Amino acid sequence: MDEQMEGVCVTACERCPALVESRSRIVNGTGPEDADVLFVGEGPGAQEDSEGEPFVGRSGSVLDDGLRQVGLARADIRITNCVRCRPPENRDPTKTELAHCREYLEREIELVDPEVIVTLGKVPTEHLLERSAAVTKEAGTLEEIRIGETPRRVLICVHPAATLYDRSQSETFEAALERAADLAGVDSGSGQTRLDGF
Secondary structure, three states: OOOEEEOOEEEEOOOOHHHHHHOOOOOOOEOOOOOOEEEEEOOOOHHHHHHOOOOOHHHHHHHHHHHHHOOOOHHHOEEEEOOOOOOHHHOOOOHHHHHHHHHHHHHHHHHHOOOEEEEEOHHHHHHHHOOOOOHHHHOOOEEEEEEOOEEEEEEEEOOOOHHHHOOOHHHHHHHHHHHHHHHOOEOOOOOOEOOOOO
16 A cells, blocks of 8 residues: 555545545544444544544434444444545545545455444445445345455445434434344343354
């Protein structure tokens, strides 16, 4: 890679002039580097850029609550974004920006090696599946893709923020999280993964 990446973290990148201009820092993923569930969002917003962590603020609270309900905690999962720098005015990342950041995301997926990847919203779903998606209709659907030589399971999920604007999405969101926990072998009673013994 022509930029610096140490393990799962990008330490320097100048590929996207507009994002370099608008960011105050590169926002890398957080959580265990061997997590069974890897959540992928779109990109950092203002609060994420300020705090240096993905999914903080209101969306992060919705995600944390949803995780708790299915026997997971933020400490059990890894969460990252398609692009690691805040787009100006919180606009969607462009196709070029997504492409520039793709190898960082693929490298992170390869190193974490999750049981399931959960896409939060339209941008990460379409980016990873490489097709258009009706996320609210397809939430909870599992697809298999290849990243490099490795087959990966991708679970489509609505963005946590969708539940703030449309309460009817809460059920859809929770059902997808439940399926993710199930696929990762989480026992909702204990929050412990059943894969530990293997």
